[in-house]
Amino acid sequence: MHDTFDKTIQNRREVAAGLPEYSVENIVPFGPIHPALKEPEYFKLVIEGERIVDVIPRIGYVHRGLEKAAEQRLWIQNIYMFERTCGICSFAHSTAYVQSVEGLLLYNLPERAKYIRLIVAELERIHSHLLWVGLLGHWAGFETLFMWVWNDREIVLDIVEAIAGNRVHKSLATIEGVKRDLPEPLVPGFIDRLKYIAERAQYYKGIIDTETTLLVRTKGVGKISGETLQRLCAVGPLVRAAGIPRDVRHDDPYSAYGDVPWDMVTSRGADIHTLMQVRLEEVVVSANMIIYALEHLPPGPVKIRVPPVIPKGENASHVEAPRGELFYFVKSSGGRTPERVKVRTPTLANLPSALEMLKGHTLADVPVVLTGIDPCFGCMDRLSFIDLDHNTKWRWSGEQLRQYGIRHYFPERGK
Amino acid sequence: MITTILEALIFPGMAFTIALGLIFEWLERKTMARMMGRVGPLLAGPAGVLQPLADFLKLLYKEEIVPAFADKTVFKFAPGLFFMAPLVSMLFVPVIGPTAVASFSLDLLFIVFILAFSTFVIAVLSYTSASSFTTVASGRLVLQYVSYEIPLVIAIISPGLLIGSLSVQDIVTAQSSRWNILVMPLSLAVFLVALLAELEKPPFDIPSAKTEIVAGWLTEFSGRSLAFLKLAKEVSLVFGVSLAAALFLGGPLGPVPAIVPAGILYTLYFLIKVFGLALVVFIVRTALARLTIVDATSFFWKILLPLSLAQLFVVLIVRG
Numbered sequence: 021m022h023d024t025f026d027k028t029i030q031n032r033r034e035v036a037a038g039l040p041e042y043s044v045e046n047i048v049p050f051g052p053i054h055p056a057l058k059e060p061e062y063f064k065l066v067i068e069g070e071r072i073v074d075v076i077p078r079i080g081y082v083h084r085g086l087e088k089a090a091e092q093r094l095w096i097q098n099i100y101m102f103e104r105t106c107g108i109c110s111f112a113h114s115t116a117y118v119q120s121v122e123g124l125l126l127y128n129l130p131e132r133a134k135y136i137r138l139i140v141a142e143l144e145r146i147h148s149h150l151l152w153v154g155l156l157g158h159w160a161g162f163e164t165l166f167m168w169v170w171n172d173r174e175i176v177l178d179i180v181e182a183i184a185g186n187r188v189h190k191s192l193a194t195i196e197g198v199k200r201d202l203p204e205p206l207v208p209g210f211i212d213r214l215k216y217i218a219e220r221a222q223y224y225k226g227i228i229d230t231e232t233t234l235l236v237r238t239k240g241v242g243k244i245s246g247e248t249l250q251r252l253c254a255v256g257p258l259v260r261a262a263g264i265p266r267d268v269r270h271d272d273p274y275s276a277y278g279d280v281p282w283d284m285v286t287s288r289g290a291d292i293h294t295l296m297q298v299r300l301e302e303v304v305v306s307a308n309m310i311i312y313a314l315e316h317l318p319p320g321p322v323k324i325r326v327p328p329v330i331p332k333g334e335n336a337s338h339v340e341a342p343r344g345e346l347f348y349f350v351k352s353s354g355g356r357t358p359e360r361v362k363v364r365t366p367t368l369a370n371l372p373s374a375l376e377m378l379k380g381h382t383l384a385d386v387p388v389v390l391t392g393i394d395p396c397f398g399c400m401d402r403l404s405f406i407d408l409d410h411n412t413k414w415r416w417s418g419e420q421l422r423q424y425g426i427r428h429y430f431p432e433r434g435k
Numbered sequence: 436m437i438t439t440i441l442e443a444l445i446f447p448g449m450a451f452t453i454a455l456g457l458i459f460e461w462l463e464r465k466t467m468a469r470m471m472g473r474v475g476p477l478l479a480g481p482a483g484v485l486q487p488l489a490d491f492l493k494l495l496y497k498e499e500i501v502p503a504f505a506d507k508t509v510f511k512f513a514p515g516l517f518f519m520a521p522l523v524s525m526l527f528v529p530v531i532g533p534t535a536v537a538s539f540s541l542d543l544l545f546i547v548f549i550l551a552f553s554t555f556v557i558a559v560l561s562y563t564s565a566s567s568f569t570t571v572a573s574g575r576l577v578l579q580y581v582s583y584e585i586p587l588v589i590a591i592i593s594p595g596l597l598i599g600s601l602s603v604q605d606i607v608t609a610q611s612s613r614w615n616i617l618v619m620p621l622s623l624a625v626f627l628v629a630l631l632a633e634l635e636k637p638p639f640d641i642p643s644a645k646t647e648i649v650a651g652w653l654t655e656f657s658g659r660s661l662a663f664l665k666l667a668k669e670v671s672l673v674f675g676v677s678l679a680a681a682l683f684l685g686g687p688l689g690p691v692p693a694i695v696p697a698g699i700l701y702t703l704y705f706l707i708k709v710f711g712l713a714l715v716v717f718i719v720r721t722a723l724a725r726l727t728i729v730d731a732t733s734f735f736w737k738i739l740l741p742l743s744l745a746q747l748f749v750v751l752i753v754r755g
Contacts, residue, residue, distance in 0.1 A: 047567075048567050048568075048571065049567070054649070069574070070571075070574075070575075070728060070729075157724070160724045160725060161637055161638070161640060161644060161724050161725025162637075162723070162724030162725070163467070163471065163637075163721070164467075164470060164471050164721055164722060165724075167471035167472055167473060168471065168472060171472050231723075231724065233638045233723045233724040233725070233726055234724045236726060236727070236730050237724055237725070237726070237727065382727055382728070382729065383571060383647060383648070384641070384644065384647055384725075384727040384728060385727065386647065387647060
C-alpha cells in the first residue's frame with residue numbers, strides 16, 4: 021500500500037513536470053459543491069477538450085472527528101454515534117462496531133439476534149443497492165429510472181420501519197443482541213413485499229440490459245481490470261463485478277450468514293453496466309436470504325444484558341456493508357469508554373480505483389463513473405498530511421495537532 | 436393594417452404563442468410526472484396549469500447577477516434576441532387558416548436561418564458568460580449543432596422540394612388533398628429527433644446536462660434573463676412542433692363542413708396536431724437516458740443523415 025502511494029505521488033509529479041502549467045481552462049472543478057455530489061468533495065479534473073487526463077482529489081470536507089469523539093463516550097453511546105457515520109449503511113456500521121466489542125466479551129450471541137441482524141443488514145443492502153441504481157439513472161440523465169427505483173425502495177424502508185421503528189438510522193444493534201424483537205404478525209406481509217422487490221429487481225435488470233441509451237452510457241464505461249482492482253485494494257461489488265469472489269459474508273461468516281443458503285454474485289469485466297447487473301442480482305439474492313431467514317427464525321431471547329465495562333484488550337471486526345468491506349478496530353483499557361476506535365470504510369478503499377476508472381473518459385462520464393463505486397464521502401473523510409513538494413507524509417496525534425494549532429496562531433507561545 | 440398588427444401581436448401571433456408555450460411546459464411536466472409515478476404541478480390553477488406562469492413571474496422579481504468577467508452587452512441583450520427568434524418565425528406558420536400572418540416566397544429559408552441564428556446566439560452567450568461550465572457547454576452546443584443541422588435542414592427542405600415552393604404557406608395549401616407525411620414519414624421522424632437536439636431535451640440534453648456541467652449554458656443567468664431564456668425554450672418548442680405540423684401534417688387543414696366557421700375549426704385542427712406532436716416529444720424525452728456528445732454526434736452523422744438523404748431520393752422519385 022505504501023509503495024502504491026509513493027508511486028502515485030511519483031506519477032503525479034511526473035505528470036505535473038510534463039505539463040508544467042495545468043492552465044485554468046484545462047481544469048474543471050468538480051465539487052466541493054456540485055449538483056452531482058450529494059456530499060461535499062472536490063475533484064480537480066484536468067481535461068483536454070472533453071477527455072480527462074488526470075484527476076486530483078481533495079478529501080476531508082466532512083471530517084467530523086468521530087473516532088476521536090468515540091473516546092469520550094460510553095460503549096453503548098458509541099453504537100448510536102457510529103451509526104451516524106453514514107446515512108445509508110448505518111446498520112453495517114453499528115454491527116461492525118458491536119461485533120468488535122463482542123469479541124472482547126465471553127458471551128454467545130443469541131441465535132434469534134443473529135437472524136434479526138442478518139435480516140436488517142440485508143434489507144439495508146437492498147435499499148442501498150436500489151438507491152444506487154436510481155442515482156446512476158439520475159446521473160446518466162435517465163430520470164424515469166430514478167423515480168421508479170426510488171418508489172420501490174420505499175417498500176424496503178417501510179419494512180425497516182416496521183422492524184426497527186426508524187427508516188434510516190435503525191438503532192437496532194446493541195452489544196450482545198438486538199434491541200427489539202421482530203414483529204411476528206407482520207412477517208407474512210414482509211415476505212410478500214420482498215417477493216415483489218425481487219420481481220422488480222429482475223424487471224430493472226431487463227431495462228438496463230435492453231435500453232439502448234442507457235447501454236451506451238454504461239457498457240464499457242469505467243472499465244477496469246481485476247488485477248488493477250486487486251492492486252488498489254478495492255472491495256465490495258466493485259471487485260465482485262470483476263470476477264474476484266471476495267465477500268466478507270462468505271469468507272468470514274458473521275451473524276447468521278453461515279446458516280442461510282445463498283450464492284455470491286460475480287460477473288466478468290468490471291464496468292458500470294456489470295456493476296449495475298451485480299447490484300441488482302444481489303438485491304434478488306438478499307431478498308431470498310431474508311425470506312429464508314424470516315421462515316426459519318429460531319425462537320429465544322434477542323439480547324443478553326452486559327455490564328457497562330468492557331474488559332481490557334483489542335479486537336478487530338469486519339462486515340460486508342452494501343459498498344464493500346467495512347472494518348472496525350476497537351481497543352479497550354478496561355474502562356467505561358473505548359481507548360481507541362478505528363474505522364476503515366469501503367469508499368476510502370475504492371476511491372483510488374474510481375480515479376483510475378475516470379482517466380481517459382469524457383467529462384460526461386464523470387458522474388456515472390464516480391457513482392460507480394457508490395461513494396460515501398461522509399464515511400471516508402479523515403486527516404493525514406501529504407507534502408508533494410518534499411515528498412513526505414506524516415500523521416499527527418491529537419496532541420501534536422493541538423501544538424501545531426497553538427504554534428500557528430500564537431507563535432510566541434509555541435516556543 | 437390594424438388587423439395584421441393585432442394578428443401579429445395577439446392571435447395567432449406572439450401572445451398566443453407564449454400562452455401555448457406555457458401550456459406546453461405544464462403538459463411536459465405533467466406527462467413526465469405521470470410516467471415517473473409522481474404527481475407534477477398541482478397548486479397554481481386547476482391541476483397546476485398556471486405553475487409555469489407563476490414560475491416565470493417569480494423569476495422576473497429575482498435579482499439579476501452579471502458575472503464580473505462576462506461581456507456585459509452581449510450578456511444583457513442576447514437573451515432578448517434568443518427570445519424573439521422563434522416568436523418571429525412563428526408568424527410564418529399558418530394557424531387560423533391556410534394563410535399565415537406573414538409570408539414571402541422564400542420564408543422557409545428564413546426559418547432555417549433563424550434556427551441557425553438562435554443556436555449561434557446561445558453559443559455566443561454561453562461563451563461570453565466566462566465560466567468553465569458554460570465554456571464546456573458552448574463547445575458541446577456547437578458540436579451538437581453541426582451534427583444535427585444537416586439532417587434537420589434536409590428534412591425541412593424536402594416538402595418544399597416535393598411541392599416546388601419554399602414558402603410555408605404554399606406548402607400548407609398544397610397539402611389540401613394529401614398530407615406530406617404519406618410521402619415522407621422519415622422526414623417527419625428525422626425532424627422530430629433533430630428537434631429534440633435543437634431543444635436540448637433528453638437524450639440530447641448534452642449542452643445543459645445538469646449532473647455534469649450544472650445548468651450548461653444557462654448556469655450564469657438569473658432573474659429576468661433566466662426567465663426569458665426558459666420561456667424562449669418553450670416558445671422554440673411551440674415553433675418546432677408547429678413547423679412540423681405545417682410541413683408534414685397539413686398545418687390547420689382538415690375537413691370543414693359549411694355550418695361551422697372555418698377559422699375555429701382550422702385552429703382546432705392545428706391545436707390537435709400540435710399537441711399530438713408535443714406529446715410524442717414529451718414521451719420520448721421521458722423514456723430515454725442522456726447520450727454523451729460522442730455518441731450523439733455519431734448517431735446524427737451515421738444514422739440520421741443517411742435516413743434523411745434516403746427520404747430526399749424518395750421525394751425526387753415521387754416528384755418525377
